[in-house]
Amino acid sequence: MTALYVVLGAIFGFILSRSGAADYNFIQGMFLFTNLQLYGIMGAAVLVGAPGIWLIKQRGRTLFGRTIEIEMKPLHRGNISGGVLFGIGWSLAGMCPGPILVNIGEGKIYALAALAGALTGAGIFGTVYQRLQKPFALPALKVGTGEG
């Protein structure tokens, strides 16, 4: 199974690399409204993904017979404040989390600094989680802010 996830990741990474989703200029073009490619990609992915997810949930089992269980994301104040911080970071770096890794693979040296920053940021968040729980109305530690 490990190899299968590497292959799926590689296909995903290849698509992100070649579509502009991991390209600094396309990201800025999206936020400047001068290039609409990435709106098209996200829209198409969601429009095709929605009925697909619904059908797979109806089926209820994976190809290997396991019950399909999807953890729904909890609603909390972190959705908005975290969204603001992430949006600023996405704009500044021109990369969201997946494309940081894709850019490293492509040979973009500065993406290593973005990864170091992202790991540091996630590390700080997890370390101070219990102190953020009250002000941001975050879920119990066991649940966390949501997988994804």
Added chain:
Amino acid sequence: MNLILNDLPPLHWALAGLGIAGITLALLLIGSRRLGISTGFEDVCSLVLPAPYFRRSAVVSGRPWRLPLLCGLVLGGFLSAVLGGGWKPTWALGMFDTAIGFGPAGKLAWMFVAGLFIGFGTRLAGGCTSGHGIFGLANLERPSLITTVTFMAAGIVTTQIVYRVIFPLTGL
């Protein structure tokens, strides 16, 4: 517009969107996994950090599939370069070089700070473009709609300020 990577022409948006939906559905159908990359940062942190947050099962149990997926993303970028004109280390950053023009040290600092926002922000929001923007929206989850609208708006405002006000790019 072509890609920064070897000046390649981009895939058609519909094809790329279909492919990303295909990966999302494959993860669900094969392993009952919900697409999401930023949780992978927590998985990596959990390898070295002792905080209780990184010891919970939601993080630790995801490592066996999420860490290989993350490695695959790096591999996919590498293959994309190798198969598309060749792989070579580069500092090229498109319009950043034109309008902002920082050298390597400045870029590393810029990217590290941006990364801090990304790492802290995605985990506070409970997901990123993939987990909220693709999977969460396609699964009709309200927190994902709220988060996606918020990070898109914040990205739009930030880029408009950077490229129309602070470092005005001619021709915009």
